Amino acid sequence: MSDLDQLTQSLARNLKRWRGERGFTLAARAGVSRGMIIQIEQARTNPSVGTTVKPADALGVGITTLLDHEPVSPVRLVPGDRAVRMWSTPAGSSAVLRVGTEARGPLELWTWRLMPGDSRTFAPHPEGAVELLHVTAGELTLVVDGTPYAVPVGVSATFEAHHAHTYRNDGIEPAEATMAVSIPPAR
Structure with a gap:
């Protein structure tokens, strides 16, 4: 799997998880179309940085959280x-x-x-x-x-x-x- 494919998959999985945990309609709150949110969550698009920042801001999480594909640990080293x-x-x-x-x-x-x-x-x-x-x-x-x-x-x-x-x-x-x-x- 390429780096881009891995990022797209991580973004899809994490956006869906955080949206579900927050329990609110993300599209209106983020100013991103519902169709775009669906495409991101289904890993059918590679959104721009600007498009990625909007749902991250609306969810109150950083871009790293939406793109992270590593398991959580008390210390995270990022080479x-x-x-x-x-x-x-x-x-x-x-x-x-x-x-x-x-x-x-x-x-x-x-x-x-x-x-x-x-x-x-x-x-x-x-x-x-x-x-x-x-x-x-x-x-x-x-x-x-x-x-x-x-x-x-x-x-x-x-x-x-x-x-x-x-x-x-x-x-x-x-x-x-x-x-x-x-x-x-x-x-």
Whole structure:
């Protein structure tokens, strides 16, 4: 089974399980069509990162929980080759989901690489969501509610992620960052 097939199967199984545990209609709450939810749960589609984030946010779980195919243990080690590349661009930009947890709501650790001129825009997360960012190479421009903030190498930033936000590389060299995302539990 390919990595993509394994991710599709894990997403199908985990989405169905978490939706059943939460006991609510997911499509309306997530802003994703009922047909798409059915296709995901039947492993008939490979949804985009944006489509995957919406049900995860609505369920109050991290993407790692929906994509996880490992058994639960008190310690979970995630080798670099098992981290999940969530998106990439032809220019070489990418985001890799390193590890996440559901303790007191989802908490995820990411590494990002944005090539010059690339950007990624995200819809607001649920109220109470927070993102932390530490730039390890280059300079990122963080745009929150339309206001840009320069975040150079060695600088960290945090913001309330229930605002629309964009990560952008306006520089001439690749930008790299480590990011943590905390989403409050579903109510």
